[in-house]
Amino acid sequence: MGKKLFPKIDQILHGGDYNPEQWLDRPDILEEDIRLMKQAHVNVVTLGVFSWSVTEPSEGEYHFEWLKEIMDNLYANGIYTILATPSGARPAWLDEKYPDAIRTSSKGVHHLHGQRHNNCMSSQNYKTLVRKMDHQLADRFGSHPGLILWHIDNEIGSECFCQQCRSRFQMYLKEKYDNDIDKLNHAWWTTFWSHRFNNFEQIDPPTSLGEKSIHGLNLDWKRFTTWNTVEFLINEVSVFREKTPDIPITTNFMHLYPALDYTKLAKEIDVISWDSYPRWNTAEESLYDTALGNAFDHVMMRSFKKDRPFMLMESVPSLVNWHDFNKLKRPGVHKLSTVQTLACGGDTVQYFQWRKGRGSYEQYHGAVIDHLGRSDTRVFRDVEEVGAMLAGLSELQGTLTLPRAALIYDQENKWAVEDAAALSKKTKNYPETCMRIFNIFERNGVDLDIISSEEDYSPYDVIVAPMLYMLKDGVAQALTDFVKRGGQLVATYFTGYVNETTLCYLGGFPGDGLMELFGLYAEEIDTLYPKERNGVCFTGNSPIQGTYSVKDYCELIQVQDAQVLAEYTEDFYKGTPAVTVKESGKGKAYYVAARADEDCMEHILLQIWEEQKIPLQKLPVGVEYHKRENETYSYEFYINYTEELQTISRETKGIDCLTGAVVEGEYQMEPMSSLIVKCKK
Numbered sequence: 001m002g003k004k005l006f007p008k009i010d011q012i013l014h015g016g017d018y019n020p021e022q023w024l025d026r027p028d029i030l031e032e033d034i035r036l037m038k039q040a041h042v043n044v045v046t047l048g049v050f051s052w053s054v055t056e057p058s059e060g061e062y063h064f065e066w067l068k069e070i071m072d073n074l075y076a077n078g079i080y081t082i083l084a085t086p087s088g089a090r091p092a093w094l095d096e097k098y099p100d101a102i103r104t105s106s107k108g109v110h111h112l113h114g115q116r117h118n119n120c121m122s123s124q125n126y127k128t129l130v131r132k133m134d135h136q137l138a139d140r141f142g143s144h145p146g147l148i149l150w151h152i153d154n155e156i157g158s159e160c161f162c163q164q165c166r167s168r169f170q171m172y173l174k175e176k177y178d179n180d181i182d183k184l185n186h187a188w189w190t191t192f193w194s195h196r197f198n199n200f201e202q203i204d205p206p207t208s209l210g211e212k213s214i215h216g217l218n219l220d221w222k223r224f225t226t227w228n229t230v231e232f233l234i235n236e237v238s239v240f241r242e243k244t245p246d247i248p249i250t251t252n253f254m255h256l257y258p259a260l261d262y263t264k265l266a267k268e269i270d271v272i273s274w275d276s277y278p279r280w281n282t283a284e285e286s287l288y289d290t291a292l293g294n295a296f297d298h299v300m301m302r303s304f305k306k307d308r309p310f311m312l313m314e315s316v317p318s319l320v321n322w323h324d325f326n327k328l329k330r331p332g333v334h335k336l337s338t339v340q341t342l343a344c345g346g347d348t349v350q351y352f353q354w355r356k357g358r359g360s361y362e363q364y365h366g367a368v369i370d371h372l373g374r375s376d377t378r379v380f381r382d383v384e385e386v387g388a389m390l391a392g393l394s395e396l397q398g399t400l401t402l403p404r405a406a407l408i409y410d411q412e413n414k415w416a417v418e419d420a421a422a423l424s425k426k427t428k429n430y431p432e433t434c435m436r437i438f439n440i441f442e443r444n445g446v447d448l449d450i451i452s453s454e455e456d457y458s459p460y461d462v463i464v465a466p467m468l469y470m471l472k473d474g475v476a477q478a479l480t481d482f483v484k485r486g487g488q489l490v491a492t493y494f495t496g497y498v499n500e501t502t503l504c505y506l507g508g509f510p511g512d513g514l515m516e517l518f519g520l521y522a523e524e525i526d527t528l529y530p531k532e533r534n535g536v537c538f539t540g541n542s543p544i545q546g547t548y549s550v551k552d553y554c555e556l557i558q559v560q561d562a563q564v565l566a567e568y569t570e571d572f573y574k575g576t577p578a579v580t581v582k583e584s585g586k587g588k589a590y591y592v593a594a595r596a597d598e599d600c601m602e603h604i605l606l607q608i609w610e611e612q613k614i615p616l617q618k619l620p621v622g623v624e625y626h627k628r629e630n631e632t633y634s635y636e637f638y639i640n641y642t643e644e645l646q647t648i649s650r651e652t653k654g655i656d657c658l659t660g661a662v663v664e665g666e667y668q669m670e671p672m673s674s675l676i677v678k679c680k681k
């Protein structure tokens, strides 16, 4: 089954971003850092993320002595290093001499030096300089006993519209369309508004100053930006693959980052890591609801590499400085968010940042050590407590989540849905629609993966694919095969309208053979105004009963050979089919033609889980549940985000991983508490 991320460390990693280069004139502080790290059970730090102007203060002049001394010292004290490449922020000399490293905006404005995360991914000069630096790092630190992981760049991603990017985009398109401009013209339907191209050199990236009306162009530009970023990543990764093949590589991802398709980047790295900054304790939602949002991200990250745990590369033990309102994490929340990371399949808990800097933009961003410099603070005590807890949970390392269900959330589909000039600009809400489905699974304690439409469906018995508007090649067939072999599939309105270059299917939606799988076709789709509601009423012989509210979208469908489960209750299409199912091979394909409320979707899923014998948990509202396992044991996590006592009930006997107490039958959880139950399989 799963394996430990870092075989030489027998502990869950606990630590964070450390910027000693800001304190080189304060050896007393650096010494104190090590003492406090040990007190907080810190066993890893990330060094070098933004240290280029210190390690190479002018071109070719290297200063790595300080870094070596710090790594040595950390290692002597039992603290490992994740070493980052500094490409996320460039020193002034570099931009001065190589201005093509700086990106150009969509309005054609070449930016000035400054900020970070803003290089041009096509700049050959920048790529060469980054590789030179990476060779230095690999040569000097590749065999350091404290080094466990390379961390490429930081939150990589940046769109650029310079001439180099324009030429590379044209090259990318030539390759994709076999150097045949007519093939591209057809795929993008450019005869519309007389937009046919005569050659690839005429094509500009989409911008509001030029072409934005060709969906195929818009989508291919996003694909190109991902491809170009992957090329940039590989430019760095390949140095380390060659020089230090035994040291794994990561790059830190972000929450629902809109500009990249992370599935493509995930293939180039060994470990998925990400940076989590939810708005804990907001006035707008309960702590549990915030946690569900964070769980969605954790699970998506875990699902990028299902055979190993992920890393939480950054989080904050207190507050950030860039939310609209920078609220403190309330007492107890840090521990719960830590347990949530583990519960969702993470094997590390790391912070941005270890120590607050004295100046510049992040001087008020939360940290383990603040300007007070003391360890008798609330935040330090929280971190220390969490560190002690993690030290007692080493056995969780490498355990896996093995869900039988998956939710399709596809980044390219998201781009296509959002770009489509259809429905309502205000209520498409593709991510939110997927999250609502995710929440139903969460509330019932059913673990699931979040996957792209192109993934292998064979591990699953249930797949929910909301608003799968764009069908990439092979997806319709894979879904059909999934159902025929016994899987149960739920699709919704706005499925299978276009192919992967956004051309509509002719002859009926959902296209590419899915009409047959669902036994119906969509004839029209009605967009409701925000306050309007329709309803779906389940018919007499349906195993699901009741009437449920629907909003935003109602598709009008013509049923061919599916069973009608529910009909619309209002409007001129009252009495026409709204929810259907069709058996196919050994499985079933459900079609929900309207944006039905969560209650409705939950009833459909309850029916499916029962038929597929997928166990549910009876969870009190506000309690999150997940399971991880290895060959011998399972570990079940319960997190009570409420201010009340909550009772959970368990059929099997287990022991509390932290106290060794037996947990059986009904068990009362304290307010704001967590429980990890270990059971022999």
Ligand code: GAL
Residues within 6 Å of the ligand: 154, 155, 275, 277, 314, 320, 321, 352, 362, 365
């Ligand atoms: C992250 C970034 C860190 C730090 C942090 C502050 O996005 O990677 O360097 O800026 O945000 O919350």
